Amino acid sequence: MKPTFPIRASVFRKEHFNAAHRLYNPTWSMEENDRVFGKCNNPSFHGHNYELIVQLTGEVDPDTGYVYDAKKLSDLIKENVLRRFDHKNLNLDCPEFKELNPTAEHIAFVVYSLLRPLIHERLDLKIRLYETERNFVEYPGN
Numbered sequence: 047m048k049p050t051f052p053i054r055a056s057v058f059r060k061e062h063f064n065a066a067h068r069l070y071n072p073t074w075s076m077e078e079n080d081r082v083f084g085k086c087n088n089p090s091f092h093g094h095n096y097e098l099i100v101q102l103t104g105e106v107d108p109d110t111g112y113v114y115d116a117k118k119l120s121d122l123i124k125e126n127v128l129r130r131f132d133h134k135n136l137n138l139d140c141p142e143f144k145e146l147n148p149t150a151e152h153i154a155f156v157v158y159s160l161l162r163p164l165i166h167e168r169l170d171l172k173i174r175l176y177e178t179e180r181n182f183v184e185y186p187g188n
Contacts, residue, residue: 049106056103057112059119063132064091064103091135097176098127098157104169114169126160148176154185162187 069086071078079087086092103115132141136148142156153180154175162171176182 051108052105052113054103055106055113056101057114057116057119059100059116059123061098061100061128063096063098063125063128064093065096065131065136066091067135067136067143068092069147069149071147091137096131097182098123099174099176100161101116101155101172101174102165102169103172111117112135114165120164122164124160126164127157130160150183151185154183158185158187 053136067086068088069083075083076087098136100119102119106113130142131140136143136153140148143152146149146152146156154173157175158171158173161170161173164173170182170187172183172186174184
């Protein structure tokens with residue numbers, strides 16, 4: 047059976063990185079930071095094993111059968127996200143979080159911002175980031 051073009055589909059790439067962070071607002075007292083962020087406000091930082099899922103949605107190319115080449119997507123993520131964040135302290139090592147609290151929501155936004163200029167605008171980009179097995183965020187762009 048041959049599809050009738052155009053057809054739309056989504057391609058997903060799952061990656062993994064480890065990073066440490068501390069959630070706090072420098073304009074608040076330590077008590078207020080403890081109240082809002084709890085253990086995540088540990089001055090010695092804490093780490094997560096993040097699972098990142100990048101989703102691209104668009105029309106399938108009738109010549110290649112791809113929405114986007116999965117190997118190329120993997121390479122983009124490794125070069126622009128994993129090299130930047132894997133085994134890093136997000137607060138101390140990553141300029142993206144110098145003035146941005148490295149919450150899962152902000153990390154997903156930053157990943158989106160790093161990848162969006164590298165992927166053709168005809169493709170929709172969505173970022174899903176698991177901070178733990180049960181806690182995750184999704185950023186679909188604006």
